[in-house]
Amino acid sequence: MAKQLYSEFDFMGLRKPAMLMSATLLLVSIVSLAVLKLNVGIDFTGGSVIEVGYRQSVELQPIRNALASSGFSDAIVQHFGSAKEVLIRLVPKVDQDKAELSSQIIAVLNEASESRIDVRRVDFVGPQVGEELTEDGGLAVLYALIAILIYVSWRFEFRFSLGAVAALIHDVVITLGIFSVLQLDFDLSVLAAILAVIGYSLNDTIVVFDRVRENFRKIRKKTALEVTNISINQTISRTLMTSFTTLLVLLSLFFLGGEAIHSFALALIIGVVVGTYSSVYVATTSVLALGITRSDLLIPEKEDDDPRP
Amino acid sequence: MVNYYAPWKYILLTLIVLSGLIYAAPNLYGEDPAVQISHRVNLIDEVELARVSDLLENEGIEYRSIELDTGFLLIRFDSGDQQLRAVTQIREILADIDKRYGVALNLAPATPEWLTNLNALPMYLGLDLRGGVHFLMEVDMDSAIEKSLERVAGEIRIFMRGEKIRYKSVQVVGEKISTRFNSVAARDEARLILEDEYRNFLFTNANDDRSWFVELSLNQAALEAEKKSAIEQNISTLRNRVNELGVAEPVIQRQGDDRVVVQLPGVQDTVRAKEILGATATLEFRLVYGSFNDWKIAAASGKAPLGAKLYQRSDKSPVLLKRSVIVTGDQIVGAASGIDTRSGTPNVTITMNAKGADRMSKITRDNIGKPMAVVFIEDKFEYREIDGETRRFKTTDTQVINVATIRDQLSKRFEITGLDSTRESRDLALLLRAGALRAPMVIVEERTVGPSLGQENIDRGFISVVVGFIAVLIFMAFYYKIFGLVANLALTLNLVLMLAVLSLLQATLTLPGIAGIVLTVGMAVDANVLIFERIREELRIGNTPQAAIYAGYEKAFGTIIDANITTLIAAIVLFGFGTGPIQGFAITLSIGIVTSMFTAIFGTRAVINLIYGRKTVTRLAI
Numbered sequence: 001m002a003k004q005l006y007s008e009f010d011f012m013g014l015r016k017p018a019m020l021m022s023a024t025l026l027l028v029s030i031v032s033l034a035v036l037k038l039n040v041g042i043d044f045t046g047g048s049v050i051e052v053g054y055r056q057s058v059e060l061q062p063i064r065n066a067l068a069s070s071g072f073s074d075a076i077v078q079h080f081g082s083a084k085e086v087l088i089r090l091v092p093k094v095d096q097d098k099a100e101l102s103s104q105i106i107a108v109l110n111e112a113s114e115s116r117i118d119v120r121r122v123d124f125v126g127p128q129v130g131e132e133l134t135e136d137g138g139l140a141v142l143y144a145l146i147a148i149l150i151y152v153s154w155r156f157e158f159r160f161s162l163g164a165v166a167a168l169i170h171d172v173v174i175t176l177g178i179f180s181v182l183q184l185d186f187d188l189s190v191l192a193a194i195l196a197v198i199g200y201s202l203n204d205t206i207v208v209f210d211r212v213r214e215n216f217r218k219i220r221k222k223t224a225l226e227v228t229n230i231s232i233n234q235t236i237s238r239t240l241m242t243s244f245t246t247l248l249v250l251l252s253l254f255f256l257g258g259e260a261i262h263s264f265a266l267a268l269i270i271g272v273v274v275g276t277y278s279s280v281y282v283a284t285t286s287v288l289a290l291g292i293t294r295s296d297l298l299i300p301e302k303e304d305d306d307p308r309p
Numbered sequence: 310m311v312n313y314y315a316p317w318k319y320i321l322l323t324l325i326v327l328s329g330l331i332y333a334a335p336n337l338y339g340e341d342p343a344v345q346i347s348h349r350v351n352l353i354d355e356v357e358l359a360r361v362s363d364l365l366e367n368e369g370i371e372y373r374s375i376e377l378d379t380g381f382l383l384i385r386f387d388s389g390d391q392q393l394r395a396v397t398q399i400r401e402i403l404a405d406i407d408k409r410y411g412v413a414l415n416l417a418p419a420t421p422e423w424l425t426n427l428n429a430l431p432m433y434l435g436l437d438l439r440g441g442v443h444f445l446m447e448v449d450m451d452s453a454i455e456k457s458l459e460r461v462a463g464e465i466r467i468f469m470r471g472e473k474i475r476y477k478s479v480q481v482v483g484e485k486i487s488t489r490f491n492s493v494a495a496r497d498e499a500r501l502i503l504e505d506e507y508r509n510f511l512f513t514n515a516n517d518d519r520s521w522f523v524e525l526s527l528n529q530a531a532l533e534a535e536k537k538s539a540i541e542q543n544i545s546t547l548r549n550r551v552n553e554l555g556v557a558e559p560v561i562q563r564q565g566d567d568r569v570v571v572q573l574p575g576v577q578d579t580v581r582a583k584e585i586l587g588a589t590a591t592l593e594f595r596l597v598y599g600s601f602n603d604w605k606i607a608a609a610s611g612k613a614p615l616g617a618k619l620y621q622r623s624d625k626s627p628v629l630l631k632r633s634v635i636v637t638g639d640q641i642v643g644a645a646s647g648i649d650t651r652s653g654t655p656n657v658t659i660t661m662n663a664k665g666a667d668r669m670s671k672i673t674r675d676n677i678g679k680p681m682a683v684v685f686i687e688d689k690f691e692y693r694e695i696d697g698e699t700r701r702f703k704t705t706d707t708q709v710i711n712v713a714t715i716r717d718q719l720s721k722r723f724e725i726t727g728l729d730s731t732r733e734s735r736d737l738a739l740l741l742r743a744g745a746l747r748a749p750m751v752i753v754e755e756r757t758v759g760p761s762l763g764q765e766n767i768d769r770g771f772i773s774v775v776v777g778f779i780a781v782l783i784f785m786a787f788y789y790k791i792f793g794l795v796a797n798l799a800l801t802l803n804l805v806l807m808l809a810v811l812s813l814l815q816a817t818l819t820l821p822g823i824a825g826i827v828l829t830v831g832m833a834v835d836a837n838v839l840i841f842e843r844i845r846e847e848l849r850i851g852n853t854p855q856a857a858i859y860a861g862y863e864k865a866f867g868t869i870i871d872a873n874i875t876t877l878i879a880a881i882v883l884f885g886f887g888t889g890p891i892q893g894f895a896i897t898l899s900i901g902i903v904t905s906m907f908t909a910i911f912g913t914r915a916v917i918n919l920i921y922g923r924k925t926v927t928r929l930a931i
Contacts, residue, residue, distance in 0.1 A: 053761060102755070103580040120762040122579060126753035129445065140886035147878045155871055189821060192883065192891045196828060196898065199879035203832070203872040207839065210868040238842040245784060245838070246831035249777030253827050256776055258769035260437070261824050268828065 011232045011280060012225050012288070018281040022170060029177020036180050041187035044134045046127035048090040048102050052109055053118040057083035066112035072105060081259045085120065137191045141172065144198055156209055157297060159290040164205050167275075167283035171201045175271045189264040197271030200246070204239055204279035211235045212284065216297045228288055232280055243276040312858050312922040314915050322915050325907075326802060332809035335420040335431040341373065341385040342392035343417035344399060345557045348410055352380040364402055370395045385417055400555075414575060415557035432812050435819030435893065436756065438770075440763035441574040442582055445754035446547075448567045453539035453748030454484060454532070461507070461525075462486045468506060474499045477520060486510075486525040496521035536566065542747040544569055550585055553739050569750070579757045587752055588687065588740055591638030592725075594669070597680040597712060598629040620684065622709045623729070630682050630709070635672050640665030644741035646734040649726050655734035656726045659741065666721040674718040683711040683725050685737075770823035777827050778804070781834060789841050791930035795916045796837040799908040803833050806904040811897065821894035829901025835872070836909035840865040845931055854926040862914055869906065877902050 042049055060077050063086060067075045072090070080087035088105060102122045109117055125133075145165055152161035172194055179186050211231040219227055247269065254265035346353060346361065354377070361382060362375050372395065373385040386392040396414055403410040416439065418431045436443050458481045465488065466479050476499065477489040488503075490496040496514070500523045504512055509531035515522040527535060544561055547569065551559045560572035576582050598617035608627035613619040617629045643660035661669055673681070687706045711727035728734045758766075782800065785793035807826060811818065844861030852860060877899060884895035921929070 051762070053759075100583070102757075103583060106580065118759060118761055119579070119757070120759040122755060122757035124752070124755035126447075126751075128447075129754045136886050140882055140891075143886065144879050144882040147882055148875055151875055151878055188891065189824075192821060192894045195879060195883045195891075196894070199876040199898070200832065202875045202879065203835065206872040206875055207868055210871060214864075234846065235842075238838050241788070241838045241842070242832070242835040245781050245834045246828070248780045248784065249773075249827050249831035252777030252780060253773045253824060256769060256773040257824070257827075258766060260766060260820055264821070264824055 007233050007236065009233060009236075010229060011236075012229045012285075015281060015285045015288075019285060022278075022282060025174050025177065026170065029173050029180065032177050032180040033173075036183065038176065038180050038186040039183045041185050042089070042123060042125050042130070043188040043191075044130050044137075044186075045091070046125050046130035048088075048105075048125075049121070049123040050088045050090075050102050050105055050119070051080055051121040052086050052088070052106070053120050054084050054086065054113065055115045058086060058113075060086065063088075063109065063112065066108055067105070070104070070108045072108070075105070133188065137188075140191075140195060141198070144195060145169070148198075148202060152206070152209075156213060157292070159287055159292050159296070160209050160213075162290060163283045163286035164202060164209070166286045167205050167278040168198050168201055170278050170282045171197055171271060171275045174274050175267060178270050179267065184266065185263050187263060189261060190267045193264045193267035193271065196268060197275055200268075200272060201275030201278060204242070204275055205283040207238065208232060208235050208279050208284055209287075212287070213297050216292075216294045220294070224288060224293055227294075228284055232284065236280070239276060239279065243272055246272055312855055312918045314918045314922070318911075319915060319919075322912065325806070329802065329806045329809040331424070331427060332429045332812050333805045335418065335424050335429050335812060336808055338419045338421065338431070340416040341387075341419045342389045343383055343385045343415045344392060344396050345413045345415040345417075346382040346384075346399065346403070346410060347380065347413075347552075348407070353377065353382045357382055360402075361399060364398060365395060368394075368398050370398065383415070383417055385419075411552050411555050413555040413557040416575070430812060430815065432808070432818045433815060434767075435817045435822070436572060436574060436763075437758050437820045438763050438767050438818065439574055440758050440760035441572065442576045442579050443754075443756040444571040444573075444583075444586065444752050445564070446569045446571060446587070446750040447753045448540050448543055448569070449749045449751065450536055450539065450567050454527070454535060455481060456748065457535055457539075458484070458486055458527075465503070465507075465525075469499065469503075472502055474502065482524075484526055487515075488523050488525070490521045490523075493521050496523055499523060539747045540567060540569065543750060546746050547571060547586060547750075549742070550739070553742065554582060554585060568753070575760070579755075583752065583755070585736065585739060587750060588736075591686050592641070592741065593637050593684040593686060594635040595630040595633075595682050595684060596635065596672070596676060597682050598631045604629050620682070620707060620709045622712070628682065628709055628712065630684065635681070636661065636665040636669050638741060640668075641741050644738040646731065646738040648731075649724065652726060654726060655728045655731045656724050657728065657734050657738045657741070658722060658724050660722050661720075669723075670718055670720045673715050677715050677718065679715055680712050681715050682709050683727075684708070685710045766820050770820060774823060774827050774830070778830050781830060785834060785837075789837075789931055791920065792837075792841050792844070792913075792917070795913050795920075796834060796841070796909070798916060799837065799912040800830065800833055802912055803901070803905045803908040804830065806908065807897065807901050810900050810904065816896055817893065819893040821891070822897045825894040825897030825901065829898060829905060832876075833901065833905035833909060836865075836869045836905060837913060839869055839872075840909070840913070841931060844929070848929065848931075854921065854929045857929065858917060858921060862910070866910065869910065873902050873906055 060079065064075070064077050067073070067077065067088070074091065076089040076091075078087050078089075079085065088109075090101060090105070102124055106117075106119055106122075145168060148168070149161045149165050152164050175194060175197060176186075178184075179190065184190075208231060211234055212228055215227045215231045215234075216224075219230070222230070250265050250269045250272065253261055254269060257265060346357065358375060358377055361384065365372055365375075365384070370391055371387065372391065373387055375382065375384045377383075384395065386395065392414065396412060400412045403412060420429070420431060424430075462479045462481050465486065466476075469476050469479075469488075475491065475495055477491060479486065479488045481487075488499065490499060493516075496516075500512060500514070503523065503525070507525060509528060510525040511528050513524045513526075515524055540563060544563060547561050548559075551561060551571070551573065554573070554576070556573045556576055558574055560570065562570045564570050571586060573582060599614070603614070604619075604627045607613050607617075607619050607629055611619070613629060616632050618632055620628050620630055622628055640662050641659055642662045645658045647656055647658060648654070649656040685708045711725055713726070725737075728737065778800070782797045785796050785800075787793065789796060804826070807829065811822075816822075840861050843865045844857045847857035847860045848854065880895045880899040880902065884892050884899065
């Protein structure tokens with residue numbers, strides 16, 4: 001061989017430690033999701049969030065006191081972004097019409113403050129709407145997975161679609177797991193990010209699969225494991241490049257996009273990293289483990305016009 | 310195997326680039342502070358135009374332009390300061406002429422005329438970017454049905470009296486109207502006649518030891534129709550109320566079976582907006598029953614005598630009112646707030662419709678010297694947790710706001726006094742004017758974004774797009790050299806095309822939408838990375854540069870299609886199941902996938918062919 005055609009790293013040689021790592025991460029995620037649960041925002045639980053801006057930096061304690069003396073002792077008060085901005089959260093509880101609650105809170109805050117406060121954001125989600133969102137969100141993930149399963153089965157082979165879906169479930173569970181372990185805010189935008197992760201990770205997986213399929217048809221003398229290894233080596237620079245450019249913009253979103261899309265960007269960053277890893281180790285390894293062989297992918301009539309020397 | 314594109318392909322590409330630029334351009338021009346004037350019934354014409362421009366000139370308020378659009382008047386200003394000064398003046402003048410004028414603050418796109426002539430309009434900014442309120446309101450269908458059953462029950466009583474049918478009672482019990490009779494014969498006779506008259510109902514018989522019943526319940530089709538008309542009537546009432554609030558470009562839309570979305574861009578006083586929209590206040594006029602002593606006795610025992618009902622006044626003191634209502638709020642056609650000339654306190658002048666005026670005049674004629682009460686009724690909701698499930702309960706807040714002696718026979722117009730503040734009188738007048746909601750509505754979701762946060766979201770979204778975009782451009786140029794620069798051209802074109810398509814679709818740009826654009830920028834390079842890596846591979850295995858370019862594009866194509874279609878599937882599912890913010894993200898992502906495939910495959914190939922095609926090339930700068 002005169003020139004090295006591509007890197008020859010033995011990716012599949014590491015598949016056992018990788019599987020162990022994936023299994024551990026999955027286990028930790030599932031346990032954490034069961035025990036710590038997700039720190040779900042009011043989008044899903046229902047409740048109110050009020051974000052207000054002050055002219056100067058404010059102390060939280062006086063605000064808490066003012067709210068408590070007006071009967072809002074269970075309000076969670078915290079700084080948001082800077083010391084001038086304050087976020088007030090109200091969990092749903094037995095009470096009056098919730099949409100009116102935020103009006104009352106704003107009145108209390110205005111009274112307690114010397115200068116007029118700037119109401120930056122009010123989110124109120126009724127309990128039923130929250131329930132529906134949770135249900136719709138779950139359904140969206142489920143239907144996306146089914147649609148993908150069908151498309152990949154049609155374009156490739158059934159075992160490939162199982163591999164792809166295994167990788168997607170892996171990515172979703174671990175991303176959710178990290179949100180659970182770190183107790184990061186999980187709101188509607190994070191759900192959207194999770195769905196985008198599905199799309200992204202799938203994109204990566206398909207590129208690898210595409211090469212595996214191509215090589216299975218082209219290279220005749222090697223084992224399935226070797227062919228897979230070659231395919232991963234051939235696509236790895238592209239996989240890393242794309243992940244890198246995507247991470248570049250996500251980091252820009254994360255650091256510059258403001259509080260409102262912080263969680264969204266973070267979920268995508270985690271998802272892209274996990275998704276890149278899973279397209280190599282989870283998707284491809286699963287396909288191998290399911291016992292794919294060359295004959296499964298041969299198209300009877302043509303192809304093979306360019307056999308490798 | 311020639312790297313050559315026919316001239317028509319370049320013409321096509323140029324056309325697409327040009328139209329992309331034209332349709333994306335309106336987004337660069339920003340918005341002017343403006344005042345929008347409309348009228349609830351009539352179209353605005355030259356008369357108002359002249360009046361308003363005279364006013365502004367007299368007051369010395371400078372404006373940029375004044376234009377008559379279809380039915381409304383739009384005045385643009387150079388600064389928000391002038392806009393605010395103008396709006397107060399215009400409101401004052403127009404309100405003196407006709408209460409039905411709507412004067413609203415607005416931000417009008419500053420798109421030049423040659424672009425609007427081409428139908429090139431800027432994207433619509435979502436509430437999270439421009440500030441405003443989003444409400445999701447749910448209609449309480451049970452009480453809508455109950456109300457309409459009550460109405461039918463009243464009709465049935467009159468009908469049976471007219472037909473000389475002897476009945477004991479007609480009552481609404483749950484979802485049924487129960488009519489009670491003394492004998493089987495009377496019941497059966499009544500049922501026959503009623504069945505003929507009330508064809509929308511299902512009839513069932515029932516009896517206990519002493520009475521026989523016919524129960525009427527709405528059939529499925531009638532039930533659906535009833536719900537549909539309830540929500541439609543509520544929407545039209547909401548529309549009236551929003552017009553009263555003076556909001557430019559409000560969105561009021563039905564969502565699902567029993568919900569309505571209300572979006573009010575630019576509304577600052579959300580507290581008031583909420584009160585006005587959600588209020589289910591209505592008025593009833595009733596005669597007072599008995600004396601002060603009777604009221605005290607009734608309050609102590611908690612039992613009202615037959616034909617009377619116990620109420621509370623604003624100061625919590627008890628009062629008994631007759632059960633039969635003189636007139637109800639839905640017979641009110643006009644209401645204006647003002648100051649009572651005698652007492653100097655706030656009042657509301659009410660105008661009744663013919664039917665209401667007729668009844669009012671008859672009853673007041675017969676009861677001169679007796680007291681009459683105005684009852685204010687408002688539905689409120691509370692949540693209670695039952696078995697871990699949060700349920701909603703309706704409570705009705707009823708208050709007697711005024712008891713006054715009838716001095717004269719009242720007719721079409723009369724006054725209500727005894728209100729606490731001018732604000733109360735203004736709000737009451739507004740609610741009465743805009744009409745009562747057919748059924749109470751409750752806000753089940755609210756998203757309010759203040760104007761300062763909106764601007765911040767725009768700025769931050771913009772910066773993160775720019776920084777992310779430039780970072781990718783630099784990296785691509787560095788890593789793929791000439792090919793990287795070509796990919797950068799494609800990336801830029803992709804951004805332009807995305808903006809153009811979003812503007813053409815008149816999509817609403819939201820913060821998640823911007824996130825979708827940013828993500829697409831990151832992912833759009835993927836197609837080019839795939840192609841370029843493939844070209845590098847082909848070069849490594851010893852292919853000539855021309856063959857490598859050809860094979861690179863050829864072989865990467867299938868992969869790109871597969872990868873993008875699967876992502877598109879995810880995006881479409883997102884759109885189908887998501888609500889507002891998720892949908893915004895899904896739309897931009899889907900458009901981005903399609904445009905990026907075009908620019909990354911067709912666009913870059915065209916440029917690469919131009920640079921390297923039909924030449925002897927020994928080395929590729931890749």
